[in-house]
Amino acid sequence: MTPGNNPNIRLDYSIILQLVAAQSRVLDLGCGDGELLYHLIHKKQCQGTGIEIDEKAVYSCIERGVTVLHSDIISGLKDFSDKRFDYVILNESLQQVLNPQTAILAALRVGKNVIVGIPNFCHITARFQIFFRGRVPVTRELPYEWYNTPNLRFFSLKDFRSFCRNNGITIIKERDLGRLKEEPFLPNLFAYSGIFLLRQ
Amino acid sequence: MDTKQLGIVATQYYRCAEPPDELVLKSGERLGPITIAYETYGTLNPEKSNAILICHALTGNAHAAGFHKDDTKPGWWDTMIGPGKPFDTEKYFIICPNVIGSCKGSTGPSSINPKTGKPYSLNFPVITIQDMVNAQKLLIDHLGIPKLLCVTGGSMGGMQSLTWAVLYPDMVHSVIAIATNYRHNALQIAFHEVGRQAIMSDPDWQNGDYYGKSIPSRGLALSRMIGHITYMSEKSMEEKFGRKLFSKERVGYDFSLDFEVSNYLRYRGDSFVQRFDANSYLYITKALDYFDLTEEKNLDTVFKDIRSKFLVISFTSDWLYPPHQSLKIVRALKINDVDVSYIEINSAYGHDAFLLENAGQAHVIEHFLARMLCERKNTVVP
Numbered sequence: 367m368t369p370g371n372n373p374n375i376r377l378d379y380s381i382i383l384q385l386v387a388a389q390s391r392v393l394d395l396g397c398g399d400g401e402l403l404y405h406l407i408h409k410k411q412c413q414g415t416g417i418e419i420d421e422k423a424v425y426s427c428i429e430r431g432v433t434v435l436h437s438d439i440i441s442g443l444k445d446f447s448d449k450r451f452d453y454v455i456l457n458e459s460l461q462q463v464l465n466p467q468t469a470i471l472a473a474l475r476v477g478k479n480v481i482v483g484i485p486n487f488c489h490i491t492a493r494f495q496i497f498f499r500g501r502v503p504v505t506r507e508l509p510y511e512w513y514n515t516p517n518l519r520f521f522s523l524k525d526f527r528s529f530c531r532n533n534g535i536t537i538i539k540e541r542d543l544g545r546l547k548e549e550p551f552l553p554n555l556f557a558y559s560g561i562f563l564l565r566q
Numbered sequence: 567m568d569t570k571q572l573g574i575v576a577t578q579y580y581r582c583a584e585p586p587d588e589l590v591l592k593s594g595e596r597l598g599p600i601t602i603a604y605e606t607y608g609t610l611n612p613e614k615s616n617a618i619l620i621c622h623a624l625t626g627n628a629h630a631a632g633f634h635k636d637d638t639k640p641g642w643w644d645t646m647i648g649p650g651k652p653f654d655t656e657k658y659f660i661i662c663p664n665v666i667g668s669c670k671g672s673t674g675p676s677s678i679n680p681k682t683g684k685p686y687s688l689n690f691p692v693i694t695i696q697d698m699v700n701a702q703k704l705l706i707d708h709l710g711i712p713k714l715l716c717v718t719g720g721s722m723g724g725m726q727s728l729t730w731a732v733l734y735p736d737m738v739h740s741v742i743a744i745a746t747n748y749r750h751n752a753l754q755i756a757f758h759e760v761g762r763q764a765i766m767s768d769p770d771w772q773n774g775d776y777y778g779k780s781i782p783s784r785g786l787a788l789s790r791m792i793g794h795i796t797y798m799s800e801k802s803m804e805e806k807f808g809r810k811l812f813s814k815e816r817v818g819y820d821f822s823l824d825f826e827v828s829n830y831l832r833y834r835g836d837s838f839v840q841r842f843d844a845n846s847y848l849y850i851t852k853a854l855d856y857f858d859l860t861e862e863k864n865l866d867t868v869f870k871d872i873r874s875k876f877l878v879i880s881f882t883s884d885w886l887y888p889p890h891q892s893l894k895i896v897r898a899l900k901i902n903d904v905d906v907s908y909i910e911i912n913s914a915y916g917h918d919a920f921l922l923e924n925a926g927q928a929h930v931i932e933h934f935l936a937r938m939l940c941e942r943k944n945t946v947v948p
Binding site: 450 | 897907
């Protein structure tokens with residue numbers, strides 16, 4: 367099955383499901399309501415743990431039968447032994463972390479692989495709004511106003527690649543996403559988000 | 567009311583540790599025979615895989631749910647235990663024993679010492695949380711349960727649950743530890759010390775030898791008042807009482823009862839005297855103060871052999887057993903690769919939150935237990 371063809375699973379989730387080997391140990395940082403972990407546990411027989419700061423989302427995780435720690439990402443990563451997990455996932459959460467560098471390096475400490483999913487803040491629609499309207503972009507993928515956004519960090523796919531280069535992190539795979547399917551053509555302009563498989 | 571009820575329940579008694587096979591206590595002393603008061607709700611399945619042990623807190627008892635005959639008040643955790651409730655008696659077999667040292671049916675200082683024919687009083691040996699757990703183990707063996715689906719409890723009940731997982735790792739599939747600590751700290755000991763001093767400085771205490779005479783009611787009431795303050799929070803007290811006056815329009819400028827909160831504490835203290843034994847209060851607070859799972863080792867080492875899965879719950883406004891203490895438990899479990907879930911529930915009710923109706927707590931316990939039962943039956947969560 368190609369990604370995106372399963373109507374029950376979000377495109378980014380189905381790509382992450384492809385990147386993770388079956389029966390792995392997985393840590394999902396900022397796991398939200400635990401849906402991704404639920405799929406990893408039931409479709410790929412993974413052993414999963416989530417870290418989530420929102421109390422309501424923690425209830426949803428436990429309701430799904432997902433193991434979860436109510437904590438922020440940085441303190442939640444502490445205490446796990448080195449390389450304890452096969453995969454550490456930071457999907458749509460890195461841009462909301464106060465110190466993304468610390469978070470990624472800590473994730474690489476506890477995980478053999480790290481999967482990072484990020485929104486592309488330099489998508490063409492965003493660039494268009496900045497250039498022609500002179501406004502900070504508000505798009506379907508980035509629906510917030512500057513004064514109420516949970517996003518603390520704004521970066522593009524290119525920015526992230528150069529961050530990895532500068533920090534000695536190897537990008538094993540990169541998958542760039544449009545709204546409904548993968549978007550391999552000029553991703554920094556046309557992809558709404560990117561999913562990276564990283565190793566140190 | 568279309569919901570099913572647990573209905574009338576009754577306390578049962580199990581007599582064990584008959585001499586010469588007394589229970590050897592942590593202090594090295596021996597205690598026996600021992601009576602353990604306990605209640606059970608629900609039915610043990612043929613595989614014996616659905617048994618849950620509920621451990622009560624300092625002044626709790628075996629009557630956790632349902633009604634005693636001719637009683638109007640249900641058990642202390644009735645909001646949580648019963649048909650369709652988180653500890654669902656249609657799915658699980660629930661056991662709640664009274665701890666040794668208590669005065670609610672299990673052997674304690676007010677019980678008759680078979681050697682003298684009189685109450686033990688201060689001749690009762692000093693007990694610890696481990697001793698309570700070892701006595702419960704005798705009961706669980708007697709009930710023929712090889713492995714408990716879950717051991718749970720709040721406060722002192724949480725300490726017993728942790729102790730179960732450390733002492734009997736093969737007998738505990740999972741633990742739900744609520745509003746608890748892995749060792750009593752200086753603040754917790756300090757409050758207990760004041761409570762004990764209140765009892766022991768009451769002239770009626772008479773070195774514990776007051777049975778059949780005048781009981782140290784002032785001292786016991788005072789210690790309960792102190793305790794009760796620590797179970798609430800600044801916010802819950804302010805919301806409940808504020809500066810409300812008690813049956814008067816303005817303050818009296820004297821030392822009579824002015825404030826509603828003072829009246830409430832007096833009421834709490836006085837009603838406690840009717841239902842609890844002062845010596846039991848001394849023994850159990852001492853057991854709590856002695857509680858330290860680490861015993862000069864570190865917690866990571868102590869948890870090394872744990873095989874249970876964990877759900878750890880704390881409450882934001884609990885300043886007696888604050889969330890950061892629960893997090894230390896979580897941390898040591900993480901280090902040991904234990905499957906642990908943790909939630910800090912937003913509540914204004916302080917330490918008492920776990921005893922009050924709490925939708926969040928009910929929700930996580932219900933679903934955690936469902937997963938544990940599925941795991942034990944090796945099926946997948948629907």
